[in-house]
Amino acid sequence: MFTLAHLSDLHLGPLPAGSAHRHFALKRALGVMNWRINRHRVHSPAVAMAIAEDIQRSAPDHVALTGDIVNVAAREEFVGASRWMADFGPPDWISFVPGNHDCYVRVAWQHGLWHLDPYMQGDMRVPLTQETLQVASPFPYVRLRRNVALIGVSSGVPQPLHRACGQLGRTQLESLAHLLSDLRERGYARVVMIHHPPLPGLAKPAKALIDAPLLRGVLEEQGAELVLHGHNHEHMLNTIGSRFGAVHVLGVPSASVIADDQHPVAAWNLYRIQRQAGKWLTDVSIRSYDAASRQVVPLTEFALSS
Numbered sequence: 544m545f546t547l548a549h550l551s552d553l554h555l556g557p558l559p560a561g562s563a564h565r566h567f568a569l570k571r572a573l574g575v576m577n578w579r580i581n582r583h584r585v586h587s588p589a590v591a592m593a594i595a596e597d598i599q600r601s602a603p604d605h606v607a608l609t610g611d612i613v614n615v616a617a618r619e620e621f622v623g624a625s626r627w628m629a630d631f632g633p634p635d636w637i638s639f640v641p642g643n644h645d646c647y648v649r650v651a652w653q654h655g656l657w658h659l660d661p662y663m664q665g666d667m668r669v670p671l672t673q674e675t676l677q678v679a680s681p682f683p684y685v686r687l688r689r690n691v692a693l694i695g696v697s698s699g700v701p702q703p704l705h706r707a708c709g710q711l712g713r714t715q716l717e718s719l720a721h722l723l724s725d726l727r728e729r730g731y732a733r734v735v736m737i738h739h740p741p742l743p744g745l746a747k748p749a750k751a752l753i754d755a756p757l758l759r760g761v762l763e764e765q766g767a768e769l770v771l772h773g774h775n776h777e778h779m780l781n782t783i784g785s786r787f788g789a790v791h792v793l794g795v796p797s798a799s800v801i802a803d804d805q806h807p808v809a810a811w812n813l814y815r816i817q818r819q820a821g822k823w824l825t826d827v828s829i830r831s832y833d834a835a836s837r838q839v840v841p842l843t844e845f846a847l848s849s
């Protein structure tokens with residue numbers, strides 16, 4: 544039995560002073576305005592802390608954090624995020640993939656996502672990887688933990704105003720196909736981590752993964768036991784068929800939402816993954832923040848089979 548915690552979209556606040564003005568970018572300035580008017584009421588650092596502490600108490604074997612740890616990709620936000628992560632747990636226990644807010648505007652690697660690099664380091668040689676000026680860690684990366692392979696892909700790319708799309712690109716898609724095939728043959732349960740919902744139609748066009756149709760094709764062709772995502776700030780479960788069994792695609796709400804008319808309150812998923820009679824079985828427990836008691840409490844449980 545392997546236990547895996549899944550949280551996403553921490554959107555850590557408060558925004559550091561000067562986020563709008565230093566290293567000015569119009570998209571970031573508007574994002575700061577949006578934060579000050581709306582989002583600061585929705586995303587609570589205290590709720591994020593309660594979720595993190597609940598995960599620490601349950602002591603899973605590993606943690607998947609599927610992006611949007613910051614808000615407007617201000618340099619100081621990444622410094623704060625790396626401190627937050629250091630308090631949360633060690634880099635070999637937490638795997639991170641970037642979201643659109645982590646790539647909100649163009650930020651050089653050393654001023655941005657470099658601060659989270661230890662959480663994006665694979666431990667298996669991957670022959671075909673992509674690096675960019677913004678995400679200079681090689682993607683996909685793979686972490687092997689007992690009989691589970693965690694595969695991180697990066698869909699975060701800077702977007703024009705009012706867009707929050709993501710893209711993997713040909714290199715990552717091609718590499719992912721090889722990895723899924725290789726890791727299946729070697730008997731691993733394959734868990735893919737991506738920020739954007741990976742299938743067509745799961746997000747509005749202005750927020751969608753551009754190459755979702757191609758990714759769906761890769762998943763159908765090669766299979767995967769679980770695909771974990773964030774971005775929509777919703778509880779989501781979608782299952783597709785593949786040549787090698789069911790592929791379960793799960794999304795979690797933002798891990799810091801305290802009150803929002805449009806989205807559920809903060810939650811995280813716990814997966815208990817085990818091999819039984821030639822199949823992979825995953826028991827899913829969803830735990831959600833309760834504003835009245837300020838505790839994280841059980842919400843629901845169900846089982847998945849691949």
Ligand SMILES: [Fe+2]
Pocket residue numbers: 552554611642644774775776797
């Ligand atoms: Fe988000």
Ligand SMILES: [Fe+2]
Pocket residue numbers: 611642643644707738773774775
């Ligand atoms: Fe997002």
